[in-house]
Amino acid sequence: MTTCATGVSPRHIRLARRAELPGLQRLERRSGEIFRPIGMAEVAEDEPSSLAELEHYLAAGRAWVIIDADRQDGALLGYLLAEPVDGDMHIAQVSVDPAAAGRRLGAALIEHLAGVAGGQGFPALTLTTYRDVPWNAPYYRALGFTEIPESELGPGLRLIRELEAKAGLDRWPRLAMMRPL
Template sequence: MNIRTAHRDELPVLQTLELAAGVLFREIGMTDVADHPPPALEVFEHARAAGQLWVAADDADRPAGFVLVELVDDGVHIEQVSVHPEYQGRRIGRQLIEYVDAWAAGRGYPVLTLSTFRSVPWNGPYYARLGFEELPELTPGLARIRAAETAFGLDPAERIFMLRKVAGQ
């Protein structure tokens, strides 16, 4: 996979990709998560323009997955990683996270953070295998993200915030 900055004309494709990736949540009964609308085009465009939205493109240069980040509390917060079901199981999510790690290292950011589901196998346990550890205490920015997730209807008891030191930092 070639990882590159998303193109403006791909943003609707990323919304469709996000919805397709949500099917896995439906399969485990998490229909609210599966039915959650993808980020608005404006959110994608803001991240793209800021250089914080990348795609993993297949051999035909079509997005197979994407990662969207934001800067939170002097670190890089992985807001969303999604891989289309047709491409899952090929370590694309891992490649996207490693790309973000290298990007963060090049800019001097010391940590990557993310929030995820504690018990969903391809969430908390997966990120732990990638070197993320659960945060016992949230920074102010991460606490704001938790409040937004809770307002959306996510159970804070089922959510965890995780941190990984950026390679070389």
């Protein structure tokens, strides 16, 4: 069995299945709980993506899961949702089960997306995240992402940032980031 640079076998990552969508919601709730101890209870309590939103990514073929292939049930360990925004591939959500933290599963999902997006001709990956949360912007910097100045945001990323602000996410500093492919 071959492994990628993150040490996770590529066969552990695959497109999500419709029957797994409720499991993605549960996983997003669990992964949000890590915000509670750092004073971000509102983030922990935020509702996960709706089934309709998850179905949108599933239908577009842009919802990937990483599973525990060593377990018979193939337990979901994490997932990533992506969509084209401003000509780049935008990471709309990446969540990893806190019980599986530290295994570089989020990095493996992002590397998988980088391969897919690069193969489809996208020049970069983008995302929005919290500036000061250690497993957000500092983590993404370690994966090769850099900050996009607000003045350089395209219309799609600008809209995403506006929607985040309306949802109250800007209570804590946020930013958009990009990684060339």
